[in-house]
Amino acid sequence: MTPILLASASPRRRELFSHMGFPFTVTSVDTDETVQPGEDADSAARRLALDKARAARPQNPHGVVVGCDTLVVIDGDILGKPKDQNEARAMLARLSGREHRVVTAFAVIFADGREVVEAPSTTVRFRPMTEAEIAAYVATGEPMDKAGAYGIQERGAVFVEGVTGDYFTVVGLPLCRLYQALVKMD
Numbered sequence: 590m591t592p593i594l595l596a597s598a599s600p601r602r603r604e605l606f607s608h609m610g611f612p613f614t615v616t617s618v619d620t621d622e623t624v625q626p627g628e629d630a631d632s633a634a635r636r637l638a639l640d641k642a643r644a645a646r647p648q649n650p651h652g653v654v655v656g657c658d659t660l661v662v663i664d665g666d667i668l669g670k671p672k673d674q675n676e677a678r679a680m681l682a683r684l685s686g687r688e689h690r691v692v693t694a695f696a697v698i699f700a701d702g703r704e705v706v707e708a709p710s711t712t713v714r715f716r717p718m719t720e721a722e723i724a725a726y727v728a729t730g731e732p733m734d735k736a737g738a739y740g741i742q743e744r745g746a747v748f749v750e751g752v753t754g755d756y757f758t759v760v761g762l763p764l765c766r767l768y769q770a771l772v773k774m775d
Contacts, residue, residue: 591610591652591653591671591699591700591756592614592649592651592652592653592773593611593612593613593614593653593654593655594612594613594614594616594645594648594649594653594654594655595614595615595616595651595655596616596617596618596641596644596645596654596655596656596657597617597655597656597657598617599613599657599761600741601742601760601761602657602761602763604613605757605760605761605762606655606762607683608726608764608771609764609767609768609771611645611771613654614649616645617752618641618645618656619623619644619733620637620640620644621640622637622658622669623722624660624667624669630660630662630667630690630699630710631692631708631710632692632693632704633658633660633667633770634658634659634660634692634694634708635692635694635696635706635707637656637658638657638658638694638695638696638706638708639656639682639704639706640664641654641656641657641658641692641696641698642654642655642656642657642696642698642704643656643696643698644656645718646698650716651700653697653698653699653700653702653735653771654695654696654697654698655695655697655698655767655771656696656723657693657694657695657696657761658693658694658775659691659692659693659694659735659736659764660691660692660736661680661684661689661690661691661692661709661736661737661763662676662689662691662692662710663683663684663689663690665705668680668689668736668737668738669736670734670735670736670738671733671738673699674728674733675726676729676738677732677733677738677740678723678724678727680732680737680738681683681723681725681726681727681732681738681748682718682740683716683721684715684716684737684738684739684748685715685716685717685723685748686715686717687714688712688714688715689712689713689715689717689737690710690711690712690713691711691712691713691736691737691758692708692709692710692758693709693710693759693761693762694706694707694708694709695707695762695766697766697767697770697771698730699771705770707766707770708753708756709718709754709755709758709763709766710757711752711753711754711755711758711759712743712753712754712765713749713751713752713753713759714749714750714751714752714753715748715749715750716748716749716750718748720724722748726739726744726745729744731744731745732742732745735758740760741756741759741760741762749755
């Protein structure tokens, strides 16, 4: 089987990737995750995932490389990872009692150089949250490395009233769609 390199520092993605049953290794890449002016969430997530995969490609030039990126969208605005606790509180207050969309793009670069990029999305509905709940959650530190300032698979789950679509897209790795792309590799 062709070796797979997952270009992600996320422990959540590493765990989820292992569920697919493919042998893989992990590397962390340092890429600019800035959304460009006028860029929509789907395009930005695709570009950022592909940037990560391409940055890791030299480490696995004869194998398969996978890069991913997750963004949260509300009212057309893209929420990435918060820069500080104030921004995390503001993001959560904005999501409180409302629906938003989570886009997790993945980019696969195959051994022969072919590139496949997809950006599935899922809708998440938050229950209304109090300022005290938001402050307590931000104080845990959990929101600081997550798009939209929450982790649905961790303490942030208590704010989620409903999910329409693929839960794993919200966690950060759309398993079904990625698996379908990877089984085509050989």
